Amino acid sequence: QQQVKQSPQSLIVQKGGISIINCAYENTAFDYFPWYQQFPGKGPALLIAIRPDVSEKKEGRFTISFNKSAKQFSLHIMDSQPGDSATYFCAAQETSGSRLTFGEGTQLTVNP
């Protein structure tokens, strides 16, 4: 049973554009929502994360928007660059030390 649903599966954006990836969850016990970035041949690396007590978190060009009532969260990449081309995974976690539940992943391609 997929507890975190991610869309789109793939995304193509022009350089300088905004990339938006969406995730929805069902388990209301989740209280930590990280995004991971994975380049080919590498393991996933933590990009940015949010707790449900805030609606938005921004780190440089990367922003998470969180809608607790809708049980949705999204990643926005502003001024997308070719170097951002990677696979992005949203994830959710119930408590510290508990397992991560991953979304299906989004393959982002930023064209120059």
Add this chain to the structure above:
Amino acid sequence: SAVISQKPSRDICQRGTSLTIQCQVDSQVTMMFWYRQQPGQSLTLIATANQGSEATYESGFVIDKFPISRPNLTFSTLTVSNMSPEDSSIYLCSVMTDYYGYTFGSGTRLTVV
């Protein structure tokens, strides 16, 4: 954050054989995790390995197929036993580095022929 060294980085194996993957961490960690990532797919947790106790396996994964060792707080191995082409995947080691954070190794890309 912790640095994970995973070996081998890739291997091509004959069906019916076994491969042991090593995960070395540069600091002591309580919990280590093993994931499988099939081509173009998301990550699936295989098992959680705590030092001094038996590994805890997720539904669909069994110890006979994926035996895990955790001899100390910086090292773990995952063995993929009696391999078939369906075992061709990327296998990733992960550790919990702080209250919520996880760090992943670069993975072992396994091809079974």
